[in-house]
Amino acid sequence: MDRSEAGYRASREKRPFCGALCTRTKSQATAADRQSLLIPKWSSDVRLDGKTAIVTGANTGIGKETAKDLAARGARVILACRDMAKGEQAARDIMREVSCAKVVARHLDLADTKSICQFAENIYNTEKALHYLINNAGVALCAFATTVDGFETQFGVNHLGHFFLTFLLLDLLKHSAPSRVITLSSIAHIMGRIQFDDLAVENNYHPARAYAQSKLANVLFTRELAKRTEGVTAYSVDPGTVNTEITRHIGWPMAEIIQMFSGLLKTSAEGAYTTIYCVVTPENELTNGGHYKDCAYSKGCRAGRDDGTALKLWAASCHLLGIRWR
Known part of the structure; x- marks a missing residue:
């Protein structure tokens, strides 16, 4: 058994995931059961009592x-x-479905550095510890647009927004060590290339190319972050092909094609497996800075393991945001 899977059970049984799956409609259950034939179910009974986590983009999917x-x-x-x-509706849903759940919604707009600063300030004012920062939010395949600060939206939200958020919360993460930063990437990262001469992808903009660049940036950010922090480990995650709202910007006919094959996509709960795996698996069974897919270590692509590009991206990100992060 691979060391990153030690102590955990993989099976194809159709059972709830740690008791946290919500009640589904008959049609949703049928689709999920079909997918369960293809995806090994993973489970763990690890408790997280006394721990605090932030999940970005936690209102859906x-x-x-x-x-x-x-x-x-x-x-x-x-x-x-x-x-x-x-x-707030998501918080109510979770509290209704999970007894004694301790959840609260806070405002964060990753397309606005001022909002990110306000969120971080609120966290420092209200939280004594932060053990898990899960950089989950994202936008995909949208028409060209810019963030409040003028960055191309996909690069600005998916990479720079989370880069800046992690920078601001790092002191609290260090204070709470051992802690973890988990950043969601995508299979699309293998098609990405960091265009340092045109990070805004303004020249000949293409939504898929911009998305792939942002997802490769997630992997490279994680790799470099792991080298720079003691007591805080970092992991990037490919959740798989999941039927979520992230592709809401896709136009016809691709949206129709995705809808046709939606039953073959992972459910959102299945898409969360690897993130949870990276939260609860003992640190000595994980690779700091590593990329994970289907609850196991994944080499990813060569570009995602390029330390030179990771370092250059780090410097470029700091420059764009106007910060110093050694």
Whole structure:
């Protein structure tokens, strides 16, 4: 058995994931059962009582399922959401489905550095510890647009927003050590290339190319972060091909094609498995700075293991954000 899987059970049994899966409609259950034939179910009974976690983009999809699972394990979970109405509804949903859940929604807009600063300040004012920062939020395949600060939206939200958030919360993470930063990437990272001469991808912009670049940036950020922090470990995660709202910007006909094959995609709960795996697996069974997929270490692509590019991206990100992070 691979060392990163030691102590855990993989099976194809159709059982709830640690008691944190929500009740599904008949059609949703049928789709999930079909997917269960292809995806080994992983489970762990590790408790997280006394731990605090932040999950960005936790109002829906993988983020919401991740937050629900952490809450079911006893953790205090902060749902960091751009849309507070949806965030508060997600918190109510989780508290209804998980007895004694400790969850709260807080506003965070990753497309606005001022909002990120305000969120971090709120965390320092209200939280004594932070053990898990899960950089889950993301946008995908959207038409060209820019963030409040003028960055291309996908690069700005998916990479720079989380880079800046991690920078601001790092002192609290260190104070709470051992702690972890888990950043969600995508299979799309293997098609990515960091265009240092055009990080905004303004020249000949293509949504898929910009998305792939942002997801490769997630992997490279994780790799470099792991080298720079003591007591804080970092992991990047490929959740797999999941039927979530992240592709809401996709136009016709691709949206119709995705809908046709939605039954073959992972459910959001299944998409959260590897994130949870990286939260609860003992540190000595994980590779700091490593990339994980399907609850196991994954080599990913060669570009994602390029230390020179990771270092250059780190410097470029600091320059764009106007920060010094040694």
